[in-house]
Amino acid sequence: xxxDLQHIFKDYNQDKLLVPVLKxxxxxxxxxxxxxxxxxxxxxxxxxxxxxxxxxxxxxxxFKLAGTDILALKDKELSNVRLNxxxxxxxxxxxxxxxxALENVSLPLSYAGVKKKERKxxxxxxxxxxxxxxxxxxxPTQLSGGQKQRVAIARAMVNNPKILLADEPTGALDxxxxxxxxxxxxxxxxxxxxxxxxxxxxxxxxxxxxxYNIIDGEISQADEKEEKNEEKD
Amino acid sequence: MxxxxxxxxxxxxxxxxxxxxxxxxxxxxxxAIIAIVSTIKxxxxxxxxxxxxxxxxxxxxxxYQGDWTYEMGYEGIPTGVPVINSQxxxxxxxxxxxxxxxxxxxxxxxxxxxxxxxxxxxxxxxxDNSYFDTCNYIIKRGRGFCEKDFSEYRKVALLDKDSAExxxxxxxxxxxxxxxxxxxxxxxxxxxxxxxxxxTINSIDDYYTxxxxxxxxxxxxxCTWPVIYQYDEPxxxxxxxxxxxxxxxxxxxxxxxxxxYLSTTDETLKxxxxxxxxxxxxxxxxxxxxxxxxxxxxxxxxxxxGIGVMNIMLVSVTERTQEIGLKKAIGAxxxxxxxxxxxxxxxxxxxxxxxxxxxxxxxxxxxxxxSEMPVAISIPAAIAAVVFSMAIGIxxxxxxxxxxxxxxxxxxxxxx
Ligand SMILES: Nc1ncnc2c1ncn2[C@@H]1O[C@H](COP(=O)(O)OP(=O)(O)OP(=O)(O)O)[C@@H](O)[C@H]1O
Ligand SMILES: [Mg+2]
Numbered sequence: 001x002x003x004d005l006q007h008i009f010k011d012y013n014q015d016k017l018l019v020p021v022l023k024x025x026x027x028x029x030x031x032x033x034x035x036x037x038x039x040x041x042x043x044x045x046x047x048x049x050x051x052x053x054x055x056x057x058x059x060x061x062x063f064k065l066a067g068t069d070i071l072a073l074k075d076k077e078l079s080n081v082r083l084n085x086x087x088x089x090x091x092x093x094x095x096x097x098x099x100x101a102l103e104n105v106s107l108p109l110s111y112a113g114v115k116k117k118e119r120k121x122x123x124x125x126x127x128x129x130x131x132x133x134x135x136x137x138x139x140p141t142q143l144s145g146g147q148k149q150r151v152a153i154a155r156a157m158v159n160n161p162k163i164l165l166a167d168e169p170t171g172a173l174d175x176x177x178x179x180x181x182x183x184x185x186x187x188x189x190x191x192x193x194x195x196x197x198x199x200x201x202x203x204x205x206x207x208x209x210x211x212y213n214i215i216d217g218e219i220s221q222a223d224e225k226e227e228k229n230e231e232k233d
Numbered sequence: 234m235x236x237x238x239x240x241x242x243x244x245x246x247x248x249x250x251x252x253x254x255x256x257x258x259x260x261x262x263x264x265a266i267i268a269i270v271s272t273i274k275x276x277x278x279x280x281x282x283x284x285x286x287x288x289x290x291x292x293x294x295x296x297y298q299g300d301w302t303y304e305m306g307y308e309g310i311p312t313g314v315p316v317i318n319s320q321x322x323x324x325x326x327x328x329x330x331x332x333x334x335x336x337x338x339x340x341x342x343x344x345x346x347x348x349x350x351x352x353x354x355x356x357x358x359x360x361d362n363s364y365f366d367t368c369n370y371i372i373k374r375g376r377g378f379c380e381k382d383f384s385e386y387r388k389v390a391l392l393d394k395d396s397a398e399x400x401x402x403x404x405x406x407x408x409x410x411x412x413x414x415x416x417x418x419x420x421x422x423x424x425x426x427x428x429x430x431x432x433t434i435n436s437i438d439d440y441y442t443x444x445x446x447x448x449x450x451x452x453x454x455x456c457t458w459p460v461i462y463q464y465d466e467p468x469x470x471x472x473x474x475x476x477x478x479x480x481x482x483x484x485x486x487x488x489x490x491x492x493x494y495l496s497t498t499d500e501t502l503k504x505x506x507x508x509x510x511x512x513x514x515x516x517x518x519x520x521x522x523x524x525x526x527x528x529x530x531x532x533x534x535x536x537x538x539g540i541g542v543m544n545i546m547l548v549s550v551t552e553r554t555q556e557i558g559l560k561k562a563i564g565a566x567x568x569x570x571x572x573x574x575x576x577x578x579x580x581x582x583x584x585x586x587x588x589x590x591x592x593x594x595x596x597x598x599x600x601x602x603x604s605e606m607p608v609a610i611s612i613p614a615a616i617a618a619v620v621f622s623m624a625i626g627i628x629x630x631x632x633x634x635x636x637x638x639x640x641x642x643x644x645x646x647x648x649x
Contacts, residue, residue, distance in 0.1 A: 080566075094555065094559040111566070
């Protein structure tokens, strides 16, 4: 089991008022799985994603990632988990605006202490994986939204993490670019990457093998979606 | 590290105007310091050169009473001050690094006339035949002293350029008669230092420092001295040494030898070497202290510049909150973020420092052209200035960089 979340609670303190955002969330994901989490705005999806991505700590609960007790780790060790085991993709791409596609992709490698020449090779390989090798020298302003997201995916995958976390990866894209991203996710999943994806869009969610609904901080599996998927396959 | 430097240049370049304005404080501060230091160094080198006379390497040792050279009154030579004989002179010549030594008599004299023109504050020197050799003087015009001048007690005189000018004002002095204390002397030649040297006068202070040298000298054979003055006056010694650096030491040793022969009860009577090196250093100290004030002011401008850098770095951290959050999300450690911002601050101020050095050198050259003050560019000072401005960047960059490194990645990613 690569992700194991048990009884996760998350409260925010707002003006001395305790606001519960996640209420007893349990989520288990096996290696190589493709999971989608759906829910209305403000239901706590991003909050959950940040906890899974080791950016945030729950108020209480247990969280193991590939067997490691994440909540016991120090700041620096969490950075290493994010660097080596997790790839992040965001709705708004978050590319460095003054860096080329290649430089954006090699950024995590420089944090991993990879030498310059190898950085370039590996970044180019990651760009090839998302089908953008001939756009390597392009600046983000010269790329379309879909291409930017693919650069972001290449950056997330460049350190070969086991898990890819995506928070509304198609939220800022038209349906055609969105479909391309979904194709890419499918390809990565086929190669063995575990994917956890957040989305509003049930059509997008239908690409996943398993779909969860999160409503008001409570998570539940969407059985009907699973059935639909099985019908499709 | 290299990656951080590359990113820093990119960041600075993308905000050219802002970066330049931020650097301006550092540029002004460093430029001011470089200009001041260059001027101090130039002035110091000039003072040393002026006082030491551009390397003729001679030291004069005279009898002092307290802080002043012994003034002859009517009572004659003080008891216990023996005549310096040739044996003592040989002893002096044997001192290490001493090339030659000569005896001479000297008095400041106001009663020197050519017709009705007098010389004010000139010196009359009674010299032996080796004097001009020891002091590296050459005969510019006419002739020098010869054996017969001494053996026949001829009343002949040699002038230097200053006394010739003061007494004759352009007229040809050769063969003319001058009166020293009513005694007629015939001018037979003009002498000058072998290495022609003119002290550079920049200020009224300089003028007073060097004016004593410029008042003119009149040389007569020492055997004719009693005709003008009297027998048995305290003698002075001039020595020639191998190099400028030997002057202080050899001068001191000579004075020690001469003092060894003194048997006077007056404790204040002592032979002393005219220590030009020390004099030069004293004047340099003086100019240093007046300029240290300016250095302080420049230093304050550097601190103000540093605060400007801190301010702009804080703005930059706020602007780049999302970028910081993203970097943390993809695995950057606190130290990575800290390093990136510190490097950026250091690169910014180092660039300011380099520009400041360039502006400072230009400024120093302009000052030297306008005020005719000498400047000497000091390479170590330039390097120190750049290193110092880098340090300012690091010091004032610590707070903003630490703030960036400590940002909560979730808050940072949410930041619009
Ligand atoms: N730092 C915070 N302080 C207080 N409340 C917060 C904070 N961050 C999030 N919340 C609250 O937690 C709830 C869940 O937020 P979250 O961002 O997880 O929602 P979401 O499901 O991702 O919504 P969306 O689909 O709009 O992105 C919201 O009600 C939000 O106001
Ligand atoms: Mg969200």
